[in-house]
Amino acid sequence: MTGSAPPQSGDDPLVIAYITAASKADALRIGRSLVEERLAACAKVLDGMTSVYRWEGRVEQADEAVLIAKTRSRLFDRLAARVRELHGYDTPCVLELAVGRGNPAYLDWLRAETA
Template identity: 75%
Template sequence: MDLVFVYMTAASREEAMRIGRALVEERLAACVNVLGGMTSVYRWEGAVETAEETVFIAKTRRDLFEPLAARVRELHSYTVPCIVELPVERGNPAYLDWLRAETG
């Protein structure tokens, strides 16, 4: 399939909204969902850390993943931001057509 969801996390809702708006305005994503209220437990530089984060998910075409990821890295406050491509295998055909039309 030619469409993907890109799962990402940010330090705050404001950061996720800022990055998400840029991705949509620049047509790197048709839509970005911003989900609040997430707590992450992770290992960083040898220590186990806990942090409040915001998940955001961009809906885009597979061929736009690399430019989208590069743009997120430019705008993100993290040294190593979470940016993960998840393939979209099936969905509402009209919705998938809309995603294609709104990107690129």
């Protein structure tokens, strides 16, 4: 896991799940469940986001929070399904971002903490 070869090129890549929620409390509730169930190694919540989107033909604005969950690629579909169960929205934003290289010890920790 050391040296310049990407540690992610193998058979167990890691991903970031980018999720939005209606409030910091809601994001923390979802993130805590994902960590408790080992669907994510950690969950980070950023508060104070303003969202702009079209709804029924009008451009609306609302306060939201971001939840960044780190997990294995192979767990992403289960994580996304669980977020849909836990979330207050009908169509929550859950998007996968591929992780490339990383601090090798941290990548090991992410894998150890996920199911």
